[in-house]
Amino acid sequence: MSVRSMRLPAVALLLVLLAGACGKDTPKNNSTGSAGGGDGSSTVDQGRSLKTVDSGKLTVCSDIPYAPFEYEEGGTLKGIDIDLVRAVTGRLGIAADFRDTDFDGIFAALKSGQCDMIASSVSITDERKQQNNFSDGYFEIHQSLLVRKADEARYKDLPDLKGKTVGVQSGTTGADFAKAHASGASIKEFTGADELLTALKAGQVDGVVQDQPVNAYNAKTTGQSVIVKVFTEEKAEQYGFVIPKDKADLLAAVNKALKEVRSDDSYRTILNNYLGSTAGQS
Amino acid sequence: MGELGKEFFNWTVIREMFPGLLTEAVKNTVVLTVFSFAGGIVLGLLLALARISRHRWLRWPVAVYIDLFRGLPLLLVIVFVGFGIPIGLGTQFPYEPLTPGVVALAMVYAAYIAESIRAGIEAVPKGQMEAARSLGMPYRMAMRRVVVPQAFRIVIPPLTNELLALFKDTSLVAVLGTRVGGKEITKYARDFVNHSGNSSPLVAAGIAYLVITLPMLRLVAWLDRRSKAGSR
Numbered sequence: 001m002s003v004r005s006m007r008l009p010a011v012a013l014l015l016v017l018l019a020g021a022c023g024k025d026t027p028k029n030n031s032t033g034s035a036g037g038g039d040g041s042s043t044v045d046q047g048r049s050l051k052t053v054d055s056g057k058l059t060v061c062s063d064i065p066y067a068p069f070e071y072e073e074g075g076t077l078k079g080i081d082i083d084l085v086r087a088v089t090g091r092l093g094i095a096a097d098f099r100d101t102d103f104d105g106i107f108a109a110l111k112s113g114q115c116d117m118i119a120s121s122v123s124i125t126d127e128r129k130q131q132n133n134f135s136d137g138y139f140e141i142h143q144s145l146l147v148r149k150a151d152e153a154r155y156k157d158l159p160d161l162k163g164k165t166v167g168v169q170s171g172t173t174g175a176d177f178a179k180a181h182a183s184g185a186s187i188k189e190f191t192g193a194d195e196l197l198t199a200l201k202a203g204q205v206d207g208v209v210q211d212q213p214v215n216a217y218n219a220k221t222t223g224q225s226v227i228v229k230v231f232t233e234e235k236a237e238q239y240g241f242v243i244p245k246d247k248a249d250l251l252a253a254v255n256k257a258l259k260e261v262r263s264d265d266s267y268r269t270i271l272n273n274y275l276g277s278t279a280g281q282s
Numbered sequence: 283m284g285e286l287g288k289e290f291f292n293w294t295v296i297r298e299m300f301p302g303l304l305t306e307a308v309k310n311t312v313v314l315t316v317f318s319f320a321g322g323i324v325l326g327l328l329l330a331l332a333r334i335s336r337h338r339w340l341r342w343p344v345a346v347y348i349d350l351f352r353g354l355p356l357l358l359v360i361v362f363v364g365f366g367i368p369i370g371l372g373t374q375f376p377y378e379p380l381t382p383g384v385v386a387l388a389m390v391y392a393a394y395i396a397e398s399i400r401a402g403i404e405a406v407p408k409g410q411m412e413a414a415r416s417l418g419m420p421y422r423m424a425m426r427r428v429v430v431p432q433a434f435r436i437v438i439p440p441l442t443n444e445l446l447a448l449f450k451d452t453s454l455v456a457v458l459g460t461r462v463g464g465k466e467i468t469k470y471a472r473d474f475v476n477h478s479g480n481s482s483p484l485v486a487a488g489i490a491y492l493v494i495t496l497p498m499l500r501l502v503a504w505l506d507r508r509s510k511a512g513s514r
Contacts, residue, residue: 104476111479131479165460171476188379188459191469195365199459202368204378 008257029187036253043260046253047092052116057095060085061115066193068217068274069121070098081119083270084138084261085241091257102138102191104170107131110244117250123173125237133245135254137238138262143177145229146219148200152226155207158182167196167205173237174210181231182209200225211237213275292482299474299486306463307470308490314383314452314466319445321388326395331425333400333437344396351393357454360386363457380464384456391448398444402437403429439506450491467491 034134053059062081065071070079077098089096101109103120110118123141124134147155155161162184168175170189178187188205190196197218199205208215212230219225241258243251261267299307332344351359364382368374375381408430414424453468460469471487 104472107479108475108481110346112481163460168474186461188461189461191456191472195361195457195459198365202365203372203374204365204368204459 013023019154025153039107043091043253043257044093046142046249046256047089050092050094050250050253052094052250053113054097057097058085058089058092058117059099059115061099061101061106061109061118062120063106063193064098064100066121066214067221068213070119078274080139080270080274081121081239084258085117087261087266087270088254088257091260092253100105103172103193104191106171107242110242116243116247117254121214121239122242123211123237124240125173128242131245133243133248134240134250135149135243135251136258137240138258138267139213139239140236141211141213141239142236143174143209143231144215144227144279145231146200146202146208146225146227147206149224151206152228155228157229158207158209159184161185161207164206165209166206166209167199168209169193169196174209177231177234178209182207196223210243289481290485292478292480293479295474295480295482296486299471299483302334303470303486303490304466307465307467308494311449311452314380314387314455315445315449317380317384318391318452319448321384322395322444322448323441325388325392327399327430329392329396330399330403330513333396334403347392348396351390352397354390356386356390356451357457359390360457361452363389367416374478379455379458383452383458387448387451387455391444392503394447395441398437398440399433401440402433405436406432406460420449423507436509439502439509442498442502442505446495446502449495449498469498474487 050058062070064077066079068079069081070077072078082098085096085098099109099115101114101120105129106118106120106122109115109152121139121141122128122134124137128134145155145158155164158166158178158181161182164185165184165188166178167188167190168181170191175187175189178185185207190199193210193214196205196208196210200208201222201224210224212227215225215227219227238258241254243254329344329348332340333348335341360383363386364379367382375385410428410432411424414428415421419427452466456466456469460466465473467487467490471483474483475481
């Protein structure tokens, strides 16, 4: 191929990239202008003055399904994250619009301006904090090991899965945990939590390492799997909403609304709804 | 250009992808492609021959197979083969998830390849078969020695196109999960984007695909020109 005939597609590609970059720049510049928000104003004023990806609503990236935190049932979105976000945006006087995004691409989606915030059972880690801001933590979890009910007696802990296959979801703290602690096992990564749980059922993985409430929900709803170990000896992880570093006003507004939601009964009602009244979150 | 350059052409990030981009990602993409295409060619040729068979009981089910797999999304077939069959039959593929991925790709591409080969066989002038038969060759021998070899010359450009499409479609197999060292180019790059928070790995992945697909595209064009200008 001659240099000449290559030039045209290269220029076209560059134009497309530039167009995309310009499109996302505009809202970003606007939002930094009104940073701060001011704690004195009411939550609704604070919410309405936010500059968001789609004006008038908060676009939220979430990897659905991840029950009981985000899932679809009968054509509507449900879950702790979903209801909590709606409670928060309700306080801010704006609507919430959810966008289903694979977890392994979710931070890139946030960065590329497809959403204002991630609400997807994201554990707060130091590594993730380098790239983005987190809201105050809203839920505490431990990692756990889920196996098929038939294997309940055989596999009690990760060392029992030596030579077997342990399934995890790409980019999650569960994946990091398994890589660090399940050294004798073959680790298999999935892009979706739904495929991960299907693979356990299909017998392609022998154990699943992920957040305890999600494994517990699968055990409860399918009746075919069981949690054999919750890794409570490790430090608990906190879920937080993820917000880009350049949206300090959004972070302040979300934290303020979150505090209000937690100070009255609405937070507890949401948890009770999905976890039953025994939920031990403060 | 500075901001954009850092996002798409961050050499520090791209350098971290090596040597895995070649030793793992490109290798696995090529392995998936080679096995799937080999399976697709063998199955596709059998399907094509059955499709033009004189026996209705052979022609019919094969026509259904070809329409079915040309009409279904590849991702659905991959998920069905990779998850549906093990759940339904309670057995595992060996070398999983490579094998179910290859099986699904080969099954779908065999349908496309069969149609290309059939068109090629039908493009061989009828006189060739008639001449071979009049020399006393049985139908099978005439097909094998006279018609199919000529047809293959005709179908090489469309088959190269199928190979190209298959090469790119291997990225879908990652839905079945990936083991350490088992990621193909797209999944490998997506994981780097996830870790680095930078889009440059996608550009590197694109270049890795293009390094292989661009020469192939040129080859198709050249073969196409040659077969049109050829002695035939």
